[in-house]
Amino acid sequence: MGKYILSIDQGTSSTKVLLFDEQGKVVCKSTEPLKSIFSGEGFVEQDPKGIYENVLTAVKNCVNTFLAAGGSVAGIEACGISNQRETFVVWDAAGNPLHNAVVWQCKRSVGVCARLAEDGLEQMINERTGLIIDPYFSGSKLIWLYENDQVIKKAVDQGQAYFGTVDTWLLFCLTKGARYQTDYTNASRTMFFNLHTLTWDAELLEAFGLSKLNLPEPRPSSSLFGETDFEGLTGMKIPISSMIGDSHAAAFGEGCFLPGSAKATLGTGCSILMNIGSQPRISGNGMITTICWSTNTEVKYALEGVIVSCGATLEWLKNELLLFNDLKQTEDFANSVADSNGVYLIPAFSGLGAPYWQMNRKASINGLTFGVGKSHIIRAALESIPYQIMDVITAMEEDTGVELQELMVNGGITANGFVLQFLADLLNKEVATKGMPDVSALGAAYLAGLECGLYRDLDQLASLNKKSAANYPTKNRVAISRAYAGWKAAIAG
Numbered sequence: 001m002g003k004y005i006l007s008i009d010q011g012t013s014s015t016k017v018l019l020f021d022e023q024g025k026v027v028c029k030s031t032e033p034l035k036s037i038f039s040g041e042g043f044v045e046q047d048p049k050g051i052y053e054n055v056l057t058a059v060k061n062c063v064n065t066f067l068a069a070g071g072s073v074a075g076i077e078a079c080g081i082s083n084q085r086e087t088f089v090v091w092d093a094a095g096n097p098l099h100n101a102v103v104w105q106c107k108r109s110v111g112v113c114a115r116l117a118e119d120g121l122e123q124m125i126n127e128r129t130g131l132i133i134d135p136y137f138s139g140s141k142l143i144w145l146y147e148n149d150q151v152i153k154k155a156v157d158q159g160q161a162y163f164g165t166v167d168t169w170l171l172f173c174l175t176k177g178a179r180y181q182t183d184y185t186n187a188s189r190t191m192f193f194n195l196h197t198l199t200w201d202a203e204l205l206e207a208f209g210l211s212k213l214n215l216p217e218p219r220p221s222s223s224l225f226g227e228t229d230f231e232g233l234t235g236m237k238i239p240i241s242s243m244i245g246d247s248h249a250a251a252f253g254e255g256c257f258l259p260g261s262a263k264a265t266l267g268t269g270c271s272i273l274m275n276i277g278s279q280p281r282i283s284g285n286g287m288i289t290t291i292c293w294s295t296n297t298e299v300k301y302a303l304e305g306v307i308v309s310c311g312a313t314l315e316w317l318k319n320e321l322l323l324f325n326d327l328k329q330t331e332d333f334a335n336s337v338a339d340s341n342g343v344y345l346i347p348a349f350s351g352l353g354a355p356y357w358q359m360n361r362k363a364s365i366n367g368l369t370f371g372v373g374k375s376h377i378i379r380a381a382l383e384s385i386p387y388q389i390m391d392v393i394t395a396m397e398e399d400t401g402v403e404l405q406e407l408m409v410n411g412g413i414t415a416n417g418f419v420l421q422f423l424a425d426l427l428n429k430e431v432a433t434k435g436m437p438d439v440s441a442l443g444a445a446y447l448a449g450l451e452c453g454l455y456r457d458l459d460q461l462a463s464l465n466k467k468s469a470a471n472y473p474t475k476n477r478v479a480i481s482r483a484y485a486g487w488k489a490a491i492a493g
Helices: 048-068 110-118 122-129 138-148 150-157 166-174 202-208 246-253 311-319 327-335 374-400 417-427 439-452 458-464 477-492
Strands: 004-010 014-021 026-033 037-039 043-046 076-083 088-091 162-165 181-183 217-219 222-228 238-245 261-266 270-277 288-294 299-307 344-346 364-366 406-410 431-433 469-471
Touching: 004 048, 004 166, 004 439, 014 048, 014 439, 026 048, 043 048, 048 088, 048 166, 076 166, 076 246, 076 439, 088 138, 088 166, 110 122, 110 138, 122 202, 138 150, 138 202, 162 166, 166 181, 166 222, 166 238, 181 222, 181 238, 222 439, 238 246, 238 439, 246 261, 246 270, 246 288, 246 299, 246 439, 261 374, 270 288, 270 374, 299 374, 311 327, 311 374, 327 374, 327 417, 344 374, 344 477, 374 417, 374 477, 406 417, 417 431, 417 469, 417 477
Parallel strands: 004 076, 076 238, 181 217, 261 406, 406 431
Antiparallel strands: 004 014, 014 026, 037 043, 088 162, 222 238, 261 270, 270 299, 288 299, 344 364, 431 469
């Protein structure tokens, strides 16, 4: 009988449940869509019980598919969980939610963030948590709830409020309240967690007025968090052997085990996470410092850079300027011209993220002449993706002195060969892809497998982590450096 890992990837728009074999290959998969509730001025919420039921449905469908194919639940060695990171739930001692889950996208705490900065807390928060003050992170939104929801305020003040990111909420539900824990990666996204001590920061909680808040025990991502039979769905208890935030899980699934290894998820926006080793380093260039991943024997830190617009830029060219009908056409358009003819597209449609953080900036197309055709504009849009990644990687290298060794990429835009080759030429490094669409689930499975003994060590995982494709630098360094200098000038202008 084979051995398997059940991996739950609980995301914002869906829950995916995959069963991996010992070689890290997908045996079966189930996806269950999940709805969000949009209201007010940028309020985004989800039903906490709905999230849990969504997970159970996806697990049921995946397990049933496995059984129908002749599989046995007895072969499932462990379960791993990856999750949408900053979304959180607050519940009472009986496990009843006190409010809807507040989703990472929610912008309700813009005013709270401004006040925290005015109160002079920015440096303290950054030095201790590695984060900047932003509504993206859970802490400011919980402060907003405390100040605007009397049920939450009363529960917190009486020591009856239990806070948790989605991993903690799922663990609490799956173990019938027996386990109240989180992992270091999810803890590091709350604005409550001290990166240096790997504990909740009492001074920050005091400053936020949340000293009486109950918080889960933080643990390494690869740990025994408890066991569950998924409300009887599996007929036997399965150990929950890993919990980790989805971007961190993707980094682990991509094999970012050593300092200088990095992953970039190329989607609507882009998240770049680079392993910087066993010590946290606070960025001076607009990066976020976070936990990369952790086991019972080691903790690796990372710098993260968030790019606001990648695929979103191409969607705008397609839907609003009607320059092409299908995103697949953009590669041919870009390759039909020798260069962008001096055109640079600054994709600040929703502001510029790392390392600039110019959130009020507007998008622009620079260098237009009568000699410019739509192929040049499309090429400039594609080039803006590698240029932004280069900006982030350069800032990370300056922050840490750690040089990029290799960039692993995933996400929809990896189907565009022009982008990947231009990125390899610009970075002058190998850019590789696994061709694995569910790399967050794979990372959670690998970590669970390490804890339960299915995998021996990182070397064994590295041997499983085969690349499906790689792009290597080919272009003249003078030409590519000149093109990048033009981008930097356009950004500065």
